[in-house]
Amino acid sequence: MTKLIHAFYNMDTNAVELTYNDGSVLTIDCEEVENFYDVTNGQMVDLDWLLYNKPLEYASLVLSGEMEDYLKGPALHGMEDEIVCR
Numbered sequence: 001m002t003k004l005i006h007a008f009y010n011m012d013t014n015a016v017e018l019t020y021n022d023g024s025v026l027t028i029d030c031e032e033v034e035n036f037y038d039v040t041n042g043q044m045v046d047l048d049w050l051l052y053n054k055p056l057e058y059a060s061l062v063l064s065g066e067m068e069d070y071l072k073g074p075a076l077h078g079m080e081d082e083i084v085c086r
Helices: 030-037 041-053 055-064 067-072
Strands: 004-010 015-020 025-029
Touching (some): 004 055, 015 055, 030 041, 041 055, 055 067
Antiparallel strands (some): 004 015, 015 025
């Protein structure tokens, strides 16, 4: 049984790379994902946050087929709470 040991977002290739204990690597091309789901600018902000802060969750959404549901719902990362009005 292969076990995931590392996940990170590679800015140079715009891809999430998943490394498994058997040495195999799965690469998710983020541009292809964005094109497939026809992502809006607002949704892109959410996806960028996931890529930089939680690449494993991004990969999980893609691999499980739940990305469309995520994009339809409200932002889950809470950035809206960090906006300060002056």
